[in-house]
Structures are given as structure tokens and as C-alpha cells.
Amino acid sequence: MAGSLIALTVWLLPGAGSARLFVIMFLTYVVALGTMPHVIAGSVEAAFGLITGHASRSDYFGRFLVPTLLGNSIGGVALTALLNHAPVAVELREGGESAA
Numbered sequence: 001m002a003g004s005l006i007a008l009t010v011w012l013l014p015g016a017g018s019a020r021l022f023v024i025m026f027l028t029y030v031v032a033l034g035t036m037p038h039v040i041a042g043s044v045e046a047a048f049g050l051i052t053g054h055a056s057r058s059d060y061f062g063r064f065l066v067p068t069l070l071g072n073s074i075g076g077v078a079l080t081a082l083l084n085h086a087p088v089a090v091e092l093r094e095g096g097e098s099a100a
Contacts, residue, residue: 002036
């Protein structure tokens with residue numbers, strides 16, 4: 001979900017005009033409000049914990065960066081595949097039936 005919101009930010013920016021900063025702030029705020037870990041949105045907070053000594057390197061990499069990166073990558077690929085496949089699913093099914 002967090003990856004979708006961050007991607008939505010990128011998709012909305014070309015049409016946002018002077019509201020670009022608001023779009024970025026609002027959607028990243030929604031990610032934070034929902035306590036959804038995202039490798040981009042949470043990197044600053046996690047790195048700050050590493051710098052201030054509230055987290056060790058193993059905490060940063062093992063409990064934040066690697067799991068969040070893997071989760072967002074796998075989830076992002078699955079969501080993108082689903083969204084790209086859905087509009088053509090009927091055509092693919094019809095093409096498969098006519099070939100049989």
C-alpha cells in the first residue's frame with residue numbers, strides 16, 4: 001500500500017502544477033499516518049535512529065531496510081503485474097480459446 005501511494009505521488013506530480021509540494025506532503029503524510037513502512041518514505045527516520053544511536057546497523061539493515069525493500073519490491077511487482085494484466089485479460093483469454 002505504501003508503495004502504491006509513493007508511486008501515486010510520482011504519477012500526480014505532472015498535473016499538480018503549483019500544488020506539487022502539497023501532493024508530496026499529503027501522500028507521504030498518509031503513509032506515515034497509516035504507519036506503513038516504505039523504503040523511501042521511512043529511510044530518513046530510520047537513518048536518523050542509526051545516527052543518533054537509537055538503532056544499531058544490524059537493526060537498520062535487518063529490521064528496516066532489507067524487509068521493507070523486499071516487501072515493497074515484491075508487492076510493487078505483484079500490484080503492477082495485476083494492474084497491467086487486468087485490462088488485457090479478456091483479450092488474452094479470447095485469443096487462447098480461438099487458438100484451441
